[in-house]
Amino acid sequence: MVSVFVFCEFQHGQLKKGALELLGAASQSGRHVVSVVLGPEAPTVAFQTFHYGAQKALVCDSKDLALYNSEIYANLLSLIISEHKPELVLASSSVLARDLFPRVAARTDSAYTSDCTELNLKDGGLHVRRPLYSGKCSASVNFKNCTTKLVLMKQNQLPIFAADVTKTGEIVTIKVPSSDLKTLVKKVVMGTSEKLDLTEANIIVSGGRGLKEPGNFSLLEALADTLGASVGASRAVVDAGWVPHGMQVGQTGKTVNPSLYIAVGISGAIQHMAGIMSSKVIVAINKDPEAPIFQKATFGIVGDLFEVVPLLTAEFKRTLS
Amino acid sequence: MKIFVCVKQVPDTESKIRLKSDSSGIDETGIKWVLNPYDEFGLEEALKLKESLPGSSVTVLSLGPKKRVVDAIRTALAMGADDGILIDAPEFIDGYLTAKALAKVIAAEGPFDLIFTGKLAIDSNNSFVSQAIAEALSIPHATVVSKLVHEGTSATVERETEGGTREVIQLKGPCLIGANKGLNTPRYANLPGIIKAKKKPVKEISLSELELEVEAQRVSFSSFLLPAEKATTKILQGDMNTQVAELVQLLKNESKVL
Numbered sequence: 001m002v003s004v005f006v007f008c009e010f011q012h013g014q015l016k017k018g019a020l021e022l023l024g025a026a027s028q029s030g031r032h033v034v035s036v037v038l039g040p041e042a043p044t045v046a047f048q049t050f051h052y053g054a055q056k057a058l059v060c061d062s063k064d065l066a067l068y069n070s071e072i073y074a075n076l077l078s079l080i081i082s083e084h085k086p087e088l089v090l091a092s093s094s095v096l097a098r099d100l101f102p103r104v105a106a107r108t109d110s111a112y113t114s115d116c117t118e119l120n121l122k123d124g125g126l127h128v129r130r131p132l133y134s135g136k137c138s139a140s141v142n143f144k145n146c147t148t149k150l151v152l153m154k155q156n157q158l159p160i161f162a163a164d165v166t167k168t169g170e171i172v173t174i175k176v177p178s179s180d181l182k183t184l185v186k187k188v189v190m191g192t193s194e195k196l197d198l199t200e201a202n203i204i205v206s207g208g209r210g211l212k213e214p215g216n217f218s219l220l221e222a223l224a225d226t227l228g229a230s231v232g233a234s235r236a237v238v239d240a241g242w243v244p245h246g247m248q249v250g251q252t253g254k255t256v257n258p259s260l261y262i263a264v265g266i267s268g269a270i271q272h273m274a275g276i277m278s279s280k281v282i283v284a285i286n287k288d289p290e291a292p293i294f295q296k297a298t299f300g301i302v303g304d305l306f307e308v309v310p311l312l313t314a315e316f317k318r319t320l321s
Numbered sequence: 322m323k324i325f326v327c328v329k330q331v332p333d334t335e336s337k338i339r340l341k342s343d344s345s346g347i348d349e350t351g352i353k354w355v356l357n358p359y360d361e362f363g364l365e366e367a368l369k370l371k372e373s374l375p376g377s378s379v380t381v382l383s384l385g386p387k388k389r390v391v392d393a394i395r396t397a398l399a400m401g402a403d404d405g406i407l408i409d410a411p412e413f414i415d416g417y418l419t420a421k422a423l424a425k426v427i428a429a430e431g432p433f434d435l436i437f438t439g440k441l442a443i444d445s446n447n448s449f450v451s452q453a454i455a456e457a458l459s460i461p462h463a464t465v466v467s468k469l470v471h472e473g474t475s476a477t478v479e480r481e482t483e484g485g486t487r488e489v490i491q492l493k494g495p496c497l498i499g500a501n502k503g504l505n506t507p508r509y510a511n512l513p514g515i516i517k518a519k520k521k522p523v524k525e526i527s528l529s530e531l532e533l534e535v536e537a538q539r540v541s542f543s544s545f546l547l548p549a550e551k552a553t554t555k556i557l558q559g560d561m562n563t564q565v566a567e568l569v570q571l572l573k574n575e576s577k578v579l
Contacts (some may be wrong), residue, residue: 067490070452071461095482098441099464102452106420111539115389115445118487132542133444136338137347137541146539174559182461184495186477187530191485199483203578227579245467246485251334251443252502259578271334277548299503299571300556301564303438311565319569 002030002124003084004031005058007077007091008049008277013041015048017200021158023233026090027053028161029121034058036089038073039065046171047222051163062278068096074103076176081108088126090119093152094199097189101150111143115255117278132297134251134274139288154278155200156257191246195230198249203260204231204279205235206249208272210265210286210305214242219306220264223313232256234266250275265305267292285309322377322471323433324367325400327423327454330385330393331444335467344545344571346413356393356444359439362500364563366469368401368436369505382426385417387525398518399510406430406524415538416445418528420453425531428458429468435476435496440465440499463490478568486555 006028015023026033035049035057042065047055058080064072073096081089081104091097093115093208105112117138118129125163126142128151143149198204205224207217217231224231233242233248249256252270261279265286266272273296284297285308294300301308333353342460355505356364364381366427371377378410381397383390387409394405408422427433436455441448448464455462468479476492483502529537555571557564573579 009424009439024521051383065407068482069464074456090359095465099452100450102416103456103462105449107418107454111448112416112447114449115542119575130444132545133332133336133338133347134334134446135548137340138546138548140544142541142543143539144541145537182496183463184491186491187489189489191487195484197483197485244485245501246481247576248502253425255446260572262574272499274334282570283572289556294554294556296551296574297554298551299568300554302556303561303564307561311561313569315565315569316579319573 002031003086004029005034005036005084005086005089005247006049007036007089007282008038008045009092009094010039010041010231015045015052016092018049018094018153018155020052020160021155022090022092023052023054023221024048024151024161025119025121025158029308030124031121032056034086036077037074043239046162047117048212049166049306050167051165051167052161057169057171058174060174060176061169062300064176067185067188068155069181069183069185070099070103070178071179074107075098075179076174078107079177081148081175087148089148089151090149091150093154097152099100100264108148109146110148110150111146113141116151117157118142119151119153119158131278134255135277154257157201157258175319188206190283194249195224196228198232198247198254198256201230201256201258203227203229204232204249204256204258205229205262205264206234206266207237207264208266209236211237217243221307223262223309223316226313226316263297266311269297274302298312322370322435324370324373324377324435324482325427325433325452326360326364326367326381326397326437326439328364328381328393328397329353329357329442330381330383330384330390331442332467334443340545340547345543346545353418354389354392356396357439357442359443359500359502361439362502362504363437364397364400364402365505365507366436366498368434368508371528378380378408379402380404380430382406382408382423384410385550386410386412392522395518396510398521399537400433401514401516404521407523407525409525409527414535415540416447416534417452417539418535418537419448420457420472422528422531422533423450424454424457427454436497437497438497438499439552440501442496449496451499456521460495460497461492462497462499463492465501466498467501467503467505469498487522567578
């Protein structure tokens with residue numbers, strides 16, 4: 001049977017949301033689903049992939065994989081693809097996969113496309129679409145001259161199906177090939193925030209210059225905590241040094257795809273809108289009724305954010321409790 | 322030190338994207354082409370290294386239709402690169418072929434110390450070509466780099482990953498760096514630079530000279546679509562308490578995003 005491989009990222013021993021989405025799409029396709037689980041705790045995580053539809057898991061829990069090293073990961077993944085020659089490998093369009101998969105594609109002569117927003121695997125087919133020009137248009141992706149296609153999907157685009165904990169599958173353990181490394185990971189400084197990265201978040205509360213000063217981001221933190229949201233920022237406040245660049249949403253920041261994006265005190269410059277256009281619902285809070293963000297938002301409140309945000313936090317608390 | 326910088330020409334962010342009448346691609350009339358912003362960070366870092374190490378050179382490479390891509394190379398030369406190489410190719414060559422062509426040219430130019438690219442190009446947002454060049458040349462790479470220290474034959478970089486996490490990585494020997502915002506502040510080309518750039522050499526190479534064929538591409542695009550028009554914005558009315566209560570109800574019961 002034709003195989004689809006799913007590269008499954010995980011954190012703290014749990015599959016990431018993107019992996020659950022991909023396993024769902026793969027298992028609905030009628031193909032033989034093989035999960036690829038690399039890193040410490042991989043054997044435990046492999047069992048979770050069975051619950052979500054994988055029939056087989058290729059597993060490596062070598063301590064060499066504890067930190068992401070592009071060379072070690074590329075050697076291992078290239079080996080897997082060269083040996084099994086799957087028709088399709090699915091992964092989330094994460095920072096890790098976007099660094100790793102191009103190298104693997106080049107080595108294994110595979111086709112590669114990232115950031116896809118549509119995936120249709122029905123009837124043995126493969127239909128993929130991706131945005132271009134920051135979402136100003138989209139196009140179907142056609143593949144040729146290759147055995148394997150590497151497709152990286154944006155998160156929050158596919159449904160997650162319920163786990164079936166009775167399901168199990170075959171685990172195949174693989175080893176890290178030895179090689180002389182030119183890449184040495186010296187140190188990893190973990191982020192201070194426990195919140196989901198913006199690219200993964202389902203709800204984002206973002207602040208702009210309307211917040212007036214960096215300390216006022218605490219207003220957004222409170223709102224975000226109530227919603228289980230991550231906090232983002234516009235370019236203007238990142239450039240002003242209020243918050244780190246990792247929080248920037250937009251053309252030269254992160255492209256996000258949450259269900260709900262709440263823009264607070266953000267005017268909505270074209271570069272910012274480029275990063276948020278695939279949000280399902282956009283809420284704009286701004287005291288300037290002429291702010292461009294109101295042209296693109298789903299819901300708008302024209303008002304002083306210092307009045308609106310605390311009221312909103314209280315109302316969410318009441319409704320969600 | 323010999324440094325290569327690969328740059329891409331992309332539509333300016335403000336450009337309006339229109340489709341051809343048969344939806345087979347985009348209509349390029351009216352598009353303003355600029356240097357990919359992330360490539361500028363790579364170029365600036367190369368120029369800074371060159372200034373700190375006498376005897377160094379910076380060669381800028383770009384692939385695309387020569388009639389317009391030459392402008393991207395001239396911009397880089399005006400900022401301070403020494404010479405340029407233009408690989409003349411039709412519109413929209415895929416990343417696979419682009420990386421092959423760039424790597425072939427770099428390999429043919431002889432030993433080098435560093436290659437800079439942007440972490441991605443803002444038109445395709447694919448983040449493929451940099452790593453594929455490194456793979457073709459069998460050198461290590463790091464992408465999303467916001468800090469670089471180059472000493473002797475090794476580079477130590479800091480890269481941003483997810484959730485505010487930063488990695489410090491050492492790359493041995495010649496390597497490729499994909500630049501992120503934060504690495505530096507790119508300079509502007511000044512008038513003397515622009516005048517000097519006109520006299521700097523730009524070599525032209527065709528895909529066929531590199532023994533590459535357009536037919537060898539792995540990926541192409543079709544059925545272009547503009548995004549669906551969003552329903553008009555609902556601006557809430559009434560006193561602020563009413564607006565806030567209505568918003569939460571709409572999010573919960575109508576949009577079902579809570």
